[in-house]
Amino acid sequence: MRLHLTADHYERVLRYLAAPTERIAFIYTRPAADGPDQHGVEVELLHDDEYTASDRHGVELADHVRPQLIRTAHEHDYGIVEAHAHLWRGPRTQFSDIDLDGLRELGPHMTWRLPGRPYIALVLGPDSFDALSWQTCSPASGIDALVAGEQVMYPTGRSGARLEAERS
Template structure:
């Protein structure tokens, strides 16, 4: 799965994610393309401080109103939803255990609300990123393989998160048997 965006949106996203001293969150609208397993990101929504119930250097939690707003935003544009957040002070970009636990609840909800449209999530550190996408099922993530900026600059993820996600999903399934 490749995700593409313009340099202008990428620059605004990175500027937002590393503003201030706390983790930041943004959402993007994406349109799947017919030519390949690719999503083209077309709009950016940066979450302001009042959009969080918790916002610290190591953890964020969005308000119910913010979650509802971003889902409606995607619905109104008939687009898929992509989240991005920053991890400050981490050497390697990877989703945290709390990020992964949050996906188990949030991704199926978004998937249902957006009638099966893909969902993707990015985590950025100062120098790298990782990303997962849910394109066929809200319970099965796949690795985002490339972030393409302006069709010519490919950025590769760390690919550190998928194994951890799959292990936690498998362990959660065992607990429900």
């Protein structure tokens, strides 16, 4: 599966995530008509009051945020992508241990809440990214590529490899 974003959506997400404290951007997606790819259709950038805690090491969302995202996804038949940033460069870009601990529960929960739609998590580094994707009743897997406008980027695959090693 490839995740397609417009160049504008991708740039908006990058600018938002460049803040001195950690933030999470959300992208609503729709499936491609001819295959498994997902296309970003709307970007949701949270306001400061939608975080209960945020520093350079992590973030906590206000209680109303995830239910609101799920409600919007249900109303429009969207999938959801969450994105945050780390400063790891090149092939080192991956989800932190804390990220993975949360995503192990969140990914399956979100696909249970949004049956038939993927939940994708992105971690963006300065020059690379990694991603995990959940489908209903399936373990996490990677994505094939992130396409932002005309730019095609490939994930480091480190996070998926770590999860696969845990399952073995």
